[in-house]
Amino acid sequence: MAEFQEVLKQSALHPKPAGLCLQYGTAGFRTNAKQLDHIMFRMGMLATLRSKKTQATIGVMVTASHNPEEDNGVKLVDPMGEMLTPAWEDYATQLANAEQDDLARAVKEVIQKEAIDMSREANVFVGKDTRSSSPALSQAVIDGVSALGGHTPLHGLVSEHKGECAMYLLLNASNRTDDQKHLCVDGANGIGALKVREMEHHLQKGLQISLFNDGSKGKLNHQCGADFVKVQQKPPADIEINPGERCCSFDGDADRIVYYYTDSDGRFHLLDGDKIATLISTFLKELLTQAGLDLNIAVVQTAYANGSSTLYLENTMKVIVKCTKTGVKHLHHEAQKFDIGVYFEANGHGTVLFSQAAVEKIQQLAEDANSDDTKKRAALLLQSTVNVINQTVGDAISDMLLIEAILAVRGMTVQQWDAMYTDLPNRQLKVKVSDRRVIDTTDAERRAVSPAGLQDAIDSLVKKYRQARSFVRPSGTEDVVRVYAEAETQESADALAHEVSLAVYRLAGGVGDEPKPLQ
Numbered sequence: 001m002a003e004f005q006e007v008l009k010q011s012a013l014h015p016k017p018a019g020l021c022l023q024y025g026t027a028g029f030r031t032n033a034k035q036l037d038h039i040m041f042r043m044g045m046l047a048t049l050r051s052k053k054t055q056a057t058i059g060v061m062v063t064a065s066h067n068p069e070e071d072n073g074v075k076l077v078d079p080m081g082e083m084l085t086p087a088w089e090d091y092a093t094q095l096a097n098a099e100q101d102d103l104a105r106a107v108k109e110v111i112q113k114e115a116i117d118m119s120r121e122a123n124v125f126v127g128k129d130t131r132s133s134s135p136a137l138s139q140a141v142i143d144g145v146s147a148l149g150g151h152t153p154l155h156g157l158v159s160e161h162k163g164e165c166a167m168y169l170l171l172n173a174s175n176r177t178d179d180q181k182h183l184c185v186d187g188a189n190g191i192g193a194l195k196v197r198e199m200e201h202h203l204q205k206g207l208q209i210s211l212f213n214d215g216s217k218g219k220l221n222h223q224c225g226a227d228f229v230k231v232q233q234k235p236p237a238d239i240e241i242n243p244g245e246r247c248c249s250f251d252g253d254a255d256r257i258v259y260y261y262t263d264s265d266g267r268f269h270l271l272d273g274d275k276i277a278t279l280i281s282t283f284l285k286e287l288l289t290q291a292g293l294d295l296n297i298a299v300v301q302t303a304y305a306n307g308s309s310t311l312y313l314e315n316t317m318k319v320i321v322k323c324t325k326t327g328v329k330h331l332h333h334e335a336q337k338f339d340i341g342v343y344f345e346a347n348g349h350g351t352v353l354f355s356q357a358a359v360e361k362i363q364q365l366a367e368d369a370n371s372d373d374t375k376k377r378a379a380l381l382l383q384s385t386v387n388v389i390n391q392t393v394g395d396a397i398s399d400m401l402l403i404e405a406i407l408a409v410r411g412m413t414v415q416q417w418d419a420m421y422t423d424l425p426n427r428q429l430k431v432k433v434s435d436r437r438v439i440d441t442t443d444a445e446r447r448a449v450s451p452a453g454l455q456d457a458i459d460s461l462v463k464k465y466r467q468a469r470s471f472v473r474p475s476g477t478e479d480v481v482r483v484y485a486e487a488e489t490q491e492s493a494d495a496l497a498h499e500v501s502l503a504v505y506r507l508a509g510g511v512g513d514e515p516k517p518l519q
């Protein structure tokens with residue numbers, strides 16, 4: 001076939017380093033940008049096959065999100081904005097790891113298994129973030145698409161943002177004081193900063209943004225951004241924030257957001273994904289009651305959710321809470337089972353899903369001339385929420401607009417929001433091991449089933465501390481084992497995280513120096 005001549009010719013320009021083996025993980029392929037050229041080419045081909053199969057446009061996103069600027073990554077996005085199905089993730093891994101002279105065969109195998117009609121048209125949308133490696137790598141994707149005869153009608157910088165801006169109206173109509181209107185935004189020197197600059201002037205009446213880390217000098221995600229703020233539990237390095245001032249940080253590709261402020265004693269308060277989910281679900285639940293709509297609402301979290309948030313949601317707010325494995329695709333899938341599914345990872349990656357039935361009921365009520373004012377207002381607010389929230393993948397900018405609108409509508413300060421519940425002190429650490437796959441987990445990653453003895457060791461360490469919980473899992477985006485611990489005090493959380501790290505180091509083949517206690 002003509003296509004395969006082209007595959008062979010083109011792929012020789014994007015050769016695979018012999019022996020290199022990478023896995024399609026939590027967020028696609030992600031590693032040092034230098035190792036990714038052949039992966040990009042091959043994912044361009046796979047996206048073309050997927051497009052021919054589904055007869056729809058497939059997205060390929062070149063980004064490594066919150067990871068350092070030297071890294072990059074790639075993930076495929078299905079027609080409705082969803083992540084790839086497991087069978088296609090396997091194809092991705094097979095294509096990525098096929099040696100150079102075996103590539104044509106690997107491609108043919110996918111075509112046969114999926115019975116793809118190669119005469120069909122294929123369209124692939126290639127998006128990239130602002131990393132220095134992204135232009136060349138996205139070109140490699142485009143080469144892969146053309147090698148199989150696909151088209152790339154659109155490509156360019158994207159932030160995974162496509163929410164409508166119904167919230168502009170709401171925000172501009174609110175009567176907040178100038179202080180309350182002010183928001184510091186840390187753009188992590190990434191794509192989110194560019195988007196904020198674009199929309200700033202539409203918002204001036206309702207939201208006054210001071211933008212930091214706008215990409216004009218600093219490095220992407222370096223000492224700033226949502227991941228830095230969440231994991232380090234402190235503000236971005238070079239931002240001066242006044243006590244009480246409301247701030248938020250995006251990550252490099254603007255699909256995560258966390259809020260924070262420092263109080264008059266200089267203490268840092270983080271409002272992470274769990275607090276965001278709590279704010280949004282509380283707001284939506286109130287509106288459902290006011291609207292008299294009988295729709296179920298659930299919050300989906302992962303094991304990283306702070307224990308206090310889970311207790312508050314279950315016992316005080318009385319919403320359904322579900323726990324899934326790490327990775328938005330798992331949360332997304334679970335959230336789809338409800339009329340309204342609010343899902344957020346603790347790191348600030350998340351969104352709200354409304355079922356078709358829910359959207360229709362809300363719309364009916366909003367258009368119903370006979371409903372009273374309270375009901376109508378509630379229905380309209382629900383409708384604005386549906387419109388602003390990007391229902392396909394997390395989007396920091398629509399999340400920010402929604403959060404700002406909720407605070408404005410409820411007349412709520414960041415301090416009042418923070419006081420909904422108090423986080424248990426917690427700590428996240430990383431441990432290097434020779435092969436992180438020796439750790440196998442169960443129960444939504446909350447328990448380790450291998451290596452032998454590790455879970456028992458964690459259980460007995462946890463018993464030493466009050467209100468304590470800890471778990472370990474292999475990262476899907478970095479070559480490390482992640483350790484999480486929470487407890488009644490920061491000292492306990494730190495000590496527990498360190499002790500569990502040592503157990504991992506000893507029982508799961510730690511490499512390098514033994515983990516040291518936190519200072």
Ligand SMILES: CC(=O)N[C@H]1[C@@H](OP(=O)(O)O)O[C@H](CO)[C@@H](O)[C@@H]1O
Nearest residue numbers: 026027327328345347475476477478
């Ligand atoms: C603890 C943590 O924050 N893990 C992150 C991180 O995955 P790991 O598999 O833990 O490396 O990156 C994922 C992709 O962005 C994100 O979905 C996930 O929540």
Ligand SMILES: [Mg+2]
Nearest residue numbers: 065066251255
């Ligand atoms: Mg991201």
